[in-house]
Amino acid sequence: MTKFACIGACFASMALGATASSQADxxxxxxxxxxxxxxDHFRAGRFAESVADFDAEIRLExxxxxxxxxxxxSLYYLGRYADGAKQFEGxxxxxxxxxxxAVWRFLCQARDPAVGFEKAQKQILPIRDDRRVPMMQVYGLxxxxxxxDDVLAxxxxxxxxxxxxxxxxxxxxxxxxxxxxxxxxxxxAKMHVAEAEKRKIGHYMWDVAAVHARLLDKPLAEKxxxxxxxxxxxxxxxxxxxxxxxxxxxxxxxxxxx
Numbered sequence: 001m002t003k004f005a006c007i008g009a010c011f012a013s014m015a016l017g018a019t020a021s022s023q024a025d026x027x028x029x030x031x032x033x034x035x036x037x038x039x040d041h042f043r044a045g046r047f048a049e050s051v052a053d054f055d056a057e058i059r060l061e062x063x064x065x066x067x068x069x070x071x072x073x074s075l076y077y078l079g080r081y082a083d084g085a086k087q088f089e090g091x092x093x094x095x096x097x098x099x100x101x102a103v104w105r106f107l108c109q110a111r112d113p114a115v116g117f118e119k120a121q122k123q124i125l126p127i128r129d130d131r132r133v134p135m136m137q138v139y140g141l142x143x144x145x146x147x148x149d150d151v152l153a154x155x156x157x158x159x160x161x162x163x164x165x166x167x168x169x170x171x172x173x174x175x176x177x178x179x180x181x182x183x184x185x186x187x188x189a190k191m192h193v194a195e196a197e198k199r200k201i202g203h204y205m206w207d208v209a210a211v212h213a214r215l216l217d218k219p220l221a222e223k224x225x226x227x228x229x230x231x232x233x234x235x236x237x238x239x240x241x242x243x244x245x246x247x248x249x250x251x252x253x254x255x256x257x258x
Contacts, residue, residue: 031060039070043207045214047078066090072104073208077215081112092125099135100205102127103175106142110182117182133157133168138175148176170199174209181216190216 038053054071058064072087088105095101102125109120127139134154140146155168177192193216196209 027060031057031064034060035070038074039204039207042070042074042077043211045211047074050074051078051080066094069101069104070204072108076104076108076111077211081108082114084108085112085115088125096126097128097130099127099130099132099139100175101125102139103142103178107178107182132171133160134172138172141175141179148179151176166199167201170196170201170206170209173199174205174212177209177212186216 034053034057038050038057041047041050041053051071051074054068054074058068058071068087069091072084072091075081075084075087085105085108088101088108091098091101092105106120106124109115109123110117112120121142121144124139124143127136130136130139134151137146137151137154141148141151151172152169155172156165160168173192173196177189177196180186180192181189190213193209193213197206197213200206
C-alpha cells in the first residue's frame with residue numbers, strides 16, 4: 001500500500017468513527033427526549049403513550065431497560081400488571097435495596113388475578129436495609145408484619161428537621177394510601193394520598209401522588225383483590241411543612257432528571 005493509500009484509509013477510518021459517534025450521540029439525545037415526553041404523558045394521565053415512549057427509549061438505549069422504574073409505574077396504571085412486575089424485577093437486579101421497588105412489584109402482583117394479595121405478600125422482593133426513613137417500616141407493613149401507625153411513628157421519630165419531616169411524611173402517606181387502596185379501604189386511601197399530595201417534593205414520586213389522587217374515584221384496569229378488616233389511621237393534622245425539602249433519593253436510572 002502506498003503512503004497516499006495508507007493516509008486515505010486512515011481518513012476513511014476516522015470518518016467512519018466520527019459517523020458512528022455522531023449516530024450514538026443522536027440516539028442518546030432521542031432517548032433522553034423520549035424519557036422526558038414519556039414522563040410528561042404520565043403526568044397527564046396518558047399511560048399508554050407514556051409506556052410507548054419509554055419502550056422507544058429502551059430500543060434506542062437498551063442498557064437503560066432494567067433501570068426504568070418509571071416504565072414500571074406507567075405499566076401499573078395502564079393495568080399491565082404482569083409486565084409491570086417484570087420491570088420491577090429487572091430493577092432489583094441493578095438496585096436491590098430499594099423498598100419502593102419492592103412495593104411497586106408487590107402492588108402489580110396483588111392486582112394481578114394470576115397472583116393476588118396473599119401470594120404477592122409471601123413473595124415480596126427481599127430488602128436488607130433501605131436507610132431512608134420510614135422505608136423499612138413501609139416494607140414491614142407490606143410484609144404484613146407492621147401496622148400503618150408504625151409507619152407514621154417512624155416518620156416522626158428522632159426530632160427531624162421541618163424539611164426532613166416533610167419528606168418523610170410524604171412517602172409515609174403515599175405508601176399508606178397505596179396500601180389501603182389495594183386492601184379495599186378507599187376512604188383511608190383517599191385520605192392518605194391527599195396528605196401526600198399536600199406535601200410537595202421536587203421528585204417524580206410527587207407526580208405519582210398527584211396522578212393517583214386524580215384517579216382514586218376511577219377504577220383501575222383490573223378488579224381489586226379480596227379485602228380483609230380495615231386498618232385505618234387517624235387523619236393527619238396539618239403541619240407547617242415547606243414546599244421544597246431536601247431530597248434523598250434511591251439509585252436511579254442514568255437518564256432520570258426519581
